[in-house]
Amino acid sequence: MDNTNNKICKEFESEMWLILDGSLEKQLQDNWNDHLKICSKCIMTLEEAKETIELYNNLPQENIQNSAFKKMINNAVSSQKNHEVRQYTSSIQKNRSLVEIFGFYRLAFGGSILAAALMFIFITFFNDPKIPEMNTQISNELLGWNTPDINRRLDNVESQIISLQTNDWDIYIVRKNKKEEWNSALRAIQNQIRKMNKEVVSTSM
């Protein structure tokens, strides 16, 4: 019985603060009121707590001087202005320039690399080298295939083709598709020459 009472009284030590706080549910409050009717120990605990709190609350409170308080208010207000300015500047910093973000030298280095890459792409894909109009020249040569010096002319044409493949081809940077076009043109010319050679042979016989 004593143990049960001790347990209840121990519980009261905590819950009495909710009673004093006025935040305990009515049912629980009623239960404690019933307990207090029979428990002098808890009544004493409650009274002592109330008394101590009252004593504490009656102590004079520390105060801050008016002048100091006004100064603090002014400081707080000016601090708020600074705070707003800081917020504004930090929002500006979010939109800062690339130079500020990366630094001048990094930006210059990166810019140079980018410019070089763009130049390479432009030269490779968009700046077509001027290819001499070999087709026209060759066809002009081929137009006179039935002249007496046909073999010499054919040799000239062939040598021109070979020189084109060895020299001009290496000199000019030609895109792959251009190269293929050029190769197919050359193959057509070579076929034409072979055809002409056969005809020459057949006519001479």
Next chain:
Amino acid sequence: MQGYRKQLFSYLVRFCGNKMAAEDLFQETLIKVWNGIKSYNEQNKFSSWLFSIAHNVALDYLRSSSVRKSSSLEESYEFSDGNNPHRNYVEKESYKMIMDAVKELPDKQKNVFLLRQHGGLSFKEIATELDQPLNTVLGHMHYAVSKIRKKLSEEYG
């Protein structure tokens, strides 16, 4: 804010046990309140919000200051009756004794006790503020008050 001036200042003085430091903490609390006023939810009690800021400011101070400076608090309050030296003496002695008792409380008990007595926070609000179970907070309050009472009974017999 003016209405909470005394409560807030005495809370800070009693929390850190140093009037000079309390003035700095008071100033810092004001600045934080001013700067954060937009974040204050009007549905909540202003005093709860104010004292939770003050509590955090004071905690930061205690964490940052390795040595807890002690100074006399006797000059920090106004005498109730300048013409009654006896009353002043008794008041001063009680004040000193209770302040010493509060000062000697473990931090957790002191937090709960001061937030309740000065901030006017309910125990549920204190439990939320300190992130502790309600029963623990009630226990801290009980032990804090018991220790203060014990100290007083030792002195007065």
